[in-house]
Amino acid sequence: MGKCLYCQKSAGIFKKLHKECEEKYLNGRELIKIKSNSFFDKSEVVEIVELENIADNSFIPYNEFEEIMENTFTDNLLNFLDDGTLDDKEEDVLGEYMEHFKLTQEQLNKNDSLGKMVRASILRKLLNGEPSSNRLNIDGNLPFKFQKSEELIWLFQNVELYEQRIKTTYEGSSNGISLRIAKGVYYRTSSFRGHPVKTTNIVPIASGMVALTNKHIYFSSGIKNFRINYVKIITLEPYSDGIGITKDGVTAKPQVFKNVDGWFCYNFIKNISE
Ligand SMILES: [Zn+2]
Structure with missing residues (x-):
């Protein structure tokens, strides 16, 4: 007797999953993707609890849920970057997404998405001739010996x-x-x-x-x-x-x-x- 990959209940002989469970899982992923993106297209106001509930009810593990949330962030960042640099307003919107859904830096940087946003911001400032503020938090010592005026x-x-x-x-x-x-x-x-x-x-x-x-x-x-x-x-x-x-x-x-x-x-x- 095999156990269903999703609900962990018996799936029957020679079976690894229930078709209905898999469907629920796939629909859940799609729904979280659309609803998290509604923050950017303004089609709907959704709270994080609602999205977490969808994940819970669709057999979506939390790390996968975090990944979907990060992907929405990255997709929109890349959209913003398609027409040139990341401007002030676009950077603000990304920050608001992070705040609205109470996402941590760690959650948004598993695939370097937050890093990419900060680097985009550094480039914009450089191109606009604005001073760049140090936005790196370094743990531990670096093996480099920088010059005095070097940043x-x-x-x-x-x-x-x-x-x-x-x-x-x-x-x-x-x-x-x-x-x-x-x-x-x-x-x-x-x-x-x-x-x-x-x-x-x-x-x-x-x-x-x-x-x-x-x-x-x-x-x-x-x-x-x-x-x-x-x-x-x-x-x-x-x-x-x-x-x-x-x-x-x-x-x-x-x-x-x-x-x-x-x-x-x-x-x-x-x-x-x-
Ligand atoms: Zn199942």
Whole structure:
């Protein structure tokens, strides 16, 4: 006798679920998605309790419920970003969504959604020439030694560093997009979608942490530590999940940082080094 995946009651011989339970579950997910989104399209006013009840009655585990709530946040953030930068009002609406449904930073950042929003806000301020306030809360010590006037802007962990071994085989972006353009230009998130780092012609070197400050990009790992001054960068290769950097100098090899937000790094470095 198998137990139903959803209601945990007997599902009958050779069966893993009740069709009705599965339907309830799928409808519940859809309903939470629509109702949470009604905060943005203003079609209905819904409270968090109502959504939690739907989850309870539809066999939706709490972590899945949180994920749906975060996805609604991300979908709307990406919508806002489709027409350019995240403006003040749009950022406020996202903050109100978080408040209205009493969602914590942790709940909204399981898939880096809140991080993406904060980075979008950092980019807007940079492009508008507004001063950036430090919005990172760091637990513990960082392995970087910043200069006195240097300000930490963002930190990426679990970054993989790759290098091009033989410079002559490197011919810029081999992945279909080339955004090598003048400084002071902002590229939308859509330009970066679907262009992940290809690791075929590059060699893994180390895995560690990347810090972006107002002056340098830093890399730190057990075996390799360095920083690159933005003004020394001659080419930037954008990827959806990374950034490729070649700095000035005859022996400089292109370096690729994988597992960073390519859209943010590209736009940030292009515009900070103005
Ligand atoms: Zn069942």
